[in-house]
Amino acid sequence: MASKLQALWNHPAGPKTIHFWAPTFKWGISIANIADFxxxxxxxxxxxxxxxxxxxxxxxxxxMVITPKNFNLFSVNIAMAGTGIYQLSRKIRNDYFNEEAPAVAKE
Known part of the structure; x- marks a missing residue:
């Protein structure tokens, strides 16, 4: 277990680098998008x-094309794409496929 933690600590995309912290904080965008569901x-x-x-x-x-592979960056961006697609589908369904008739003002 200690050797795995040591390997993570010393990894080129590990916690001692911006390559770890930038994607970690980017999770806030995905969490905010989930809250907007x-x-x-x-x-x-x-x-x-x-x-x-x-x-x-x-x-x-x-x-996935950079070296070393940054799976933290990959996972946060998959989450961002997924939540964005879901929110877009909700918006499109509401705007273009909503079966409710628009409200008409009475005179």
Whole structure:
């Protein structure tokens, strides 16, 4: 067990580097997006969710082509892409596939 902790500690993407801490703090974005699952879809923002989704997709790919592989970066970006896709699907369903008739003002 001690050797595994020592290996993590001394890894090029380990806790002594920014390559560990930046993705770790990036989890806050995914957690905030998960907290927004209870937000009504009409209050979601297309630009924000597109940015979260694209960031997740692009950086997940990047984390697998760099050396050394950064699985912390990969996992946080998969979570970002997943939560962004889910939020976009909620927004699109609400805006384009909502079966409710729009409210008409009575005169």
């Amino acid at each position: 209870s937000k009504p879809p009409e209050k979601l923002s297309y630009p924000q969710q597109i940015a979260v989704t694209c960031t997740g997709v692009i950086w997940s790919r990047y984390s």
